[in-house]
Amino acid sequence: MVGTLVGLQLKLFGRDVRGNTGKIIALIFGGLYLAGATFAAIAGQWALRTSSVELRGAVLTVGFAMVTLLWPFLTLLVSGVDQTLDPGRFALFPVRARTLMPGLLLATFTTLGGFATGLIALGSLLTWSTSPLLFIAALVAAPIGAATCVLLSRALVAVFASAITTRKFRDLAAITLGLVGLGFGLGIQFVSRGFDSSGIGIVDQVSRIGRVLGWTPVGWIWSVPWEVGHANWLAALAKLVLGVALAAGAWLVWERSLDKALVSPLESSGEGTKVGAASWVDRIVPASPAGAVAARSLRYWRRDPRHLLLIVSIIALPFLMAAPMWINRDAMLADGADTWLGSSMLTFPVFGFLLMTGLTVAGEINYDGSALWTQISAGLRGRDDRWGRLLALGVLLVPIAVATIVFFLAIGDLWRYAPGLVGASVMAICAGGAVGSVAGALWQWPTPPPGQNAFAKSSGGGMLAMVSSLVCMIGSGIVAAPTLALALLSGDRPVLGWVALVLGLVAGPLLVWGGVVWGGRILDRTWPEVLKRVTFEKS
Amino acid sequence: MVLREGFVHQVESGWKSVRTGPNACPATRRQRQTGPVTVPALQMINLTKAFGPKVAVDNLSLAVPAGCLFGLVGPNGAGKTTSLSMATGLLRPDQGQVRVWGHDVWSDPVAAKARMGVLPDGLRLFDRLSGRELLAFVGKMRQVPPAEVAQRTDALLGALGLTADADTLVCDYSAGMTKKIGLACALVHNPQLLVLDEPFEAVDPVSGQAIRAILHQFVAGGGTVVMSSHVMELVESLCQAVAVISHGRVLAVGNIDQVKQGMSLQDRFIQLVGGPALAGGEGLSWLGHSSASS
Numbered sequence: 001m002v003g004t005l006v007g008l009q010l011k012l013f014g015r016d017v018r019g020n021t022g023k024i025i026a027l028i029f030g031g032l033y034l035a036g037a038t039f040a041a042i043a044g045q046w047a048l049r050t051s052s053v054e055l056r057g058a059v060l061t062v063g064f065a066m067v068t069l070l071w072p073f074l075t076l077l078v079s080g081v082d083q084t085l086d087p088g089r090f091a092l093f094p095v096r097a098r099t100l101m102p103g104l105l106l107a108t109f110t111t112l113g114g115f116a117t118g119l120i121a122l123g124s125l126l127t128w129s130t131s132p133l134l135f136i137a138a139l140v141a142a143p144i145g146a147a148t149c150v151l152l153s154r155a156l157v158a159v160f161a162s163a164i165t166t167r168k169f170r171d172l173a174a175i176t177l178g179l180v181g182l183g184f185g186l187g188i189q190f191v192s193r194g195f196d197s198s199g200i201g202i203v204d205q206v207s208r209i210g211r212v213l214g215w216t217p218v219g220w221i222w223s224v225p226w227e228v229g230h231a232n233w234l235a236a237l238a239k240l241v242l243g244v245a246l247a248a249g250a251w252l253v254w255e256r257s258l259d260k261a262l263v264s265p266l267e268s269s270g271e272g273t274k275v276g277a278a279s280w281v282d283r284i285v286p287a288s289p290a291g292a293v294a295a296r297s298l299r300y301w302r303r304d305p306r307h308l309l310l311i312v313s314i315i316a317l318p319f320l321m322a323a324p325m326w327i328n329r330d331a332m333l334a335d336g337a338d339t340w341l342g343s344s345m346l347t348f349p350v351f352g353f354l355l356m357t358g359l360t361v362a363g364e365i366n367y368d369g370s371a372l373w374t375q376i377s378a379g380l381r382g383r384d385d386r387w388g389r390l391l392a393l394g395v396l397l398v399p400i401a402v403a404t405i406v407f408f409l410a411i412g413d414l415w416r417y418a419p420g421l422v423g424a425s426v427m428a429i430c431a432g433g434a435v436g437s438v439a440g441a442l443w444q445w446p447t448p449p450p451g452q453n454a455f456a457k458s459s460g461g462g463m464l465a466m467v468s469s470l471v472c473m474i475g476s477g478i479v480a481a482p483t484l485a486l487a488l489l490s491g492d493r494p495v496l497g498w499v500a501l502v503l504g505l506v507a508g509p510l511l512v513w514g515g516v517v518w519g520g521r522i523l524d525r526t527w528p529e530v531l532k533r534v535t536f537e538k539s
Numbered sequence: 540m541v542l543r544e545g546f547v548h549q550v551e552s553g554w555k556s557v558r559t560g561p562n563a564c565p566a567t568r569r570q571r572q573t574g575p576v577t578v579p580a581l582q583m584i585n586l587t588k589a590f591g592p593k594v595a596v597d598n599l600s601l602a603v604p605a606g607c608l609f610g611l612v613g614p615n616g617a618g619k620t621t622s623l624s625m626a627t628g629l630l631r632p633d634q635g636q637v638r639v640w641g642h643d644v645w646s647d648p649v650a651a652k653a654r655m656g657v658l659p660d661g662l663r664l665f666d667r668l669s670g671r672e673l674l675a676f677v678g679k680m681r682q683v684p685p686a687e688v689a690q691r692t693d694a695l696l697g698a699l700g701l702t703a704d705a706d707t708l709v710c711d712y713s714a715g716m717t718k719k720i721g722l723a724c725a726l727v728h729n730p731q732l733l734v735l736d737e738p739f740e741a742v743d744p745v746s747g748q749a750i751r752a753i754l755h756q757f758v759a760g761g762g763t764v765v766m767s768s769h770v771m772e773l774v775e776s777l778c779q780a781v782a783v784i785s786h787g788r789v790l791a792v793g794n795i796d797q798v799k800q801g802m803s804l805q806d807r808f809i810q811l812v813g814g815p816a817l818a819g820g821e822g823l824s825w826l827g828h829s830s831a832s833s
Contacts, residue, residue, distance in 0.1 A: 274706050275669045282675070292679035296665060296672075303667040303708070370662040373629050374724065377659075378680040379652030528631045535662070 001095075005103030009110055030463040031112060038116045042123035049127050055203060056127050057226025058210030064124070064145060064222035065213040067117060072153040097258035101251070108150045121146035128225045137225040137236070144247055145221045151250035158257030214239070217246050285391065289380055293388020294395075297364070301396060306367060306447070310360060311396065318352030318404050347488060349404045350424045354480055357397065357432025358472030362440040363465070364389045366447045370535040376527045383520030386437045390512065393433070401425055420487030420497030423504030427483040430508030431476040434515025439475070441519035441526075443468045444533040479511065578641045580605040580732045580763035581626060586635035588621050588787075595621040597787035598635070603765050603780075605640075608758045610778035610795075611767040612804075614812050618787035619767040620660055623736050626765075627657045639732055653681070656725035658718075660736035660767075666710035670701055670720045673709055674727050681728040688727065695723040699749055714741035722750060726757075733757060735766040739773055751777060775804040785812045 041063075048056050108114040121142045128138035214223030221243030227236035281298050285291035301307045365372070365385075375385060405425055409415055445464045483500050490497030523530060579602040588596040596618040603609045613619050624630035626637045628644045628651070637644040642651040665673060671692055678688035696702045699719040704712065709720055718741055725733055733754075739747055754764050754777070768774050774781055775795060781804070782792040790811045791798050799807050 275672070275708065276706065287679060287685050289680045289682060292676050295679075296668065296676045299672065300665075300667055368665070371665045373657075373659055373662045374665060374677060375680065376629055377627055377652060377655070377657040378677060378728075379628075379649050380680050381649075384680075528629055531629060 001099050002103040002106055006107045009107035027463055034112055034116045038119050041120045045123040045127045053229035054207055057229060058207040060124055061210040061214045061219050061223040065219040068149050068218040071149040072156040097255045105150060117149055118146050134225050134229055137228040141221050141224045144243055148247045151247055155250040155253040158254050290384040290387040293385055294391035297389050297392035314356045315400055317356055318349035349408050350428045354428040354432055354476055355473055357429050358436040358476040359469050361433055361436025362468050362472050365440050366444050366534050372531050372534055376531055382523030383516050385523060386516040386519045390433050419501040420490035423500035424484045424487035426504035426508045427480045430512045431479040434511040435472050435475040437515040437519035439468050439472050441522035444530055446534055446536040579603055581765055582638040583626055584636040586625055587633045589633055595787055599787060599789060601782055601789055605763050607780050608764045608778045610774035610781040612774055613784040617785045620736055623734055627734050628652060654731045656730035656733045658721045658725045658735045658738055664709055669706045669708055671705045674723055677724045678727045683728050691727050699723055715743055715746055718742050719746055731762055733764045738766055771805040771808055783811050
């Protein structure tokens with residue numbers, strides 16, 4: 001069974017990639033990136049070999065605790081679970097979860113991320129290769145630790161995906177997860193701030209963080225060799241037992257959910273949500289084809305959990321990015337960096353919008369899935385599609401932008417930056433809209449439809465999504481950079497702020513118009529191909 | 540094989556002679572107003588589509604005269620959905636042309652699509668909208684005046700028995716209800732040609748009757764319907780003309796009686812596409828015998 005499943009995963013992956021140039025390119029880029037990161041991590045582990053037991057233990061514990069945390073988080077929030085071997089597909093065969101699980105677990109290590117994780121985990125053997133005892137401890141810990149990464153993410157996804165069946169709860173779960181993720185980022189900022197002020201060396205800091213993490217579930221198994229190195233036999237044993245128990249617990253949770261999935265693969269039907277017959281949405285959009293798309297898109301922003309999560313991130317991102325500045329405000333002010341601080345702070349919301357607008361616009365069309373046929377068979381012009389989506393996003397973004405700008409100007413008392421910041425924000429949103437409109441027309445990938453397993457992903461989309469996101473961020477960043485620079489410099493020379501404002505208000509809309517027309521033309525030429533690309537698992 | 544091809548040719552030429560004759564699908568008022576009788580409502584010319592090595596539609600030509608309720612039947616994988624997808628502009632053919640009232644779907648898509656209402660099979664709807672919102676969305680995209688959209692929405696929802704669920708999200712509809720709201724979407728801009736892929740699938744008998752009535756009324760008013768199905772009895776009782784396709788080719792086409800040749804459509808269909816040998820043969824003799832004994 002193990003061999004069959006691993007073989008199936010590889011075969012399906014090969015089929016998926018073969019003959020698809022876009023996927024191959026994305027795979028190469030993603031693979032190179034991962035290979036680079038993996039190589040760096042392993043080289044680091046090799047170099048660390050000569051350090052003290054304390055430093056080795058602390059660094060590895062912190063590093064692997066991060067990897068262990070990243071697995072469930074990336075799985076839930078960013079990449080989705082690789083559904084190449086969806087257990088629901090085995091529902092008709094007389095197999096139990098227990099029979100499938102070893103194969104599914106091993107198959108995960110043949111995916112790019114899994115393979116890299118496995119290699120890095122094995123790299124810890126290098127670090128601990130200085131004495132037989134340490135090596136044996138690492139040899140025991142590494143496989144358990146690597147398996148824990150996968151098992152934890154599988155178990156968490158199982159809990160979220162199978163326990164929550166009603167749509168409302170699922171929406172709530174998605175948002176909660178998003179907020180937890182953002183809060184986690186903030187927490188790290190505060191923690192690092194706490195260490196900064198204590199005035200101790202970096203080695204001590206790492207070892208303190210390592211000590212704490214070593215006693216948390218994500219650090220148990222990874223810190224076993226460290227305890228062995230210090231001859232803390234009892235602690236080592238305790239951590240080993242706890243680590244194995246954690247892996248076993250995750251295994252059991254996963255097994256239960258799999259057993260459930262194997263007998264009830266079909267989605268339970270919802271509760272029959274009613275909505276109002278008339279709504280403000282129809283009143284604010286024009287009665288045109290573009291307006292139809294905008295109204296539909298606005299409703300999806302509210303009713304589709306994937307969209308809701310995006311909104312939460314859009315609101316949170318500027319604050320999240322500004323947090324380190326805010327936390328370290330006193331230190332910077334003490335250096336007499338008032339102008340610089342003000343400038344840096346005010347760029348953050350702008351960067352936030354820059355990042356989010358382009359990505360959001362570019363990704364919008366993928367969420368439609370095969371329902372996109374409605375637009376195609378209605379003979380909708382590409383530019384109406386582009387306008388409609390931008391209009392809906394604008395309705396949401398503009399109030400958020402205004403609130404964020406006012407908030408940041410107010411807390412820093414930076415009103416002299418107001419014209420420049422408004423100009424730069426308009427430019428950022430417009431640049432994102434323009435670049436996103438073109439990128440979204442060029443590249444599409446399938447996403448799981450709303451209401452199905454919210455954490456599922458179709459194989460192959462991840463890489464293309466990454467490339468598209470990078471292009472959007474870098475592209476709109478380059479386009480908006482001059483205006484942004486003007487806004488930054490306007491603290492000393494107010495006139496530059498007004499130039500930025502005029503530039504944003506004039507060039508921004510022109511850019512959007514260009515992006516919409518260009519993107520629209522691409523869509524008009526390629527509607528059927530676009531439909532094929534956004535269709536999720538068409539059988 | 541030779542026999543069948545000769546036969547097809549005979550049927551096709553028979554159809555050609557009948558197509559413009561008085562006994563074919565009646566030319567209707569609307570058609571007489573809009574153009575010459577000889578322009579077919581839907582014309583597929585030498586359509587070809589291959590998915591990798593598999594040729595799904597193989598040089599298929601078909602003309603559906605105006606005012607006709609036309610059935611497209613064929614076994615699984617015959618290329619019904621692929622042909623209809625290409626006919627409606629959702630799938631680009633490798634080769635060939637599609638014309639709707641003379642407008643090429645691929646070079647003049649706006650004019651062609653404006654005349655067409657489509658219900659595909661196996662594609663999703665924007666199901667986070669309520670039934671009413673979905674119809675408004677489609678109506679507005681097709682530039683139907685808002686007041687008219689509202690009026691038609693109520694009428695369509697009423698006729699299809701969806702009034703009570705008008706404000707329920709489509710994702711909470713049953714499969715049959717989803718088909719019905721899809722049909723309403725295809726009708727809301729009052730097209731001249733309806734292209735329906737398996738419109739009766741998963742629909743209960745009562746709703747099925749309602750859909751039949753709507754289709755009859757649509758054709759009586761001058762519209763043309765092309766629908767695919769693999770339920771022969773349904774096509775036999777509902778459609779005026781039929782095309783049998785298999786392996787992406789037309790095996791027979793014509794008025795129902797012409798194609799049937801005095802048999803039931805079911806038997807004629809099996810004869811045309813070549814059914815399997817009776818009773819599964821000896822290779823399956825183990826089937827149904829208790830496996831516990833082995």
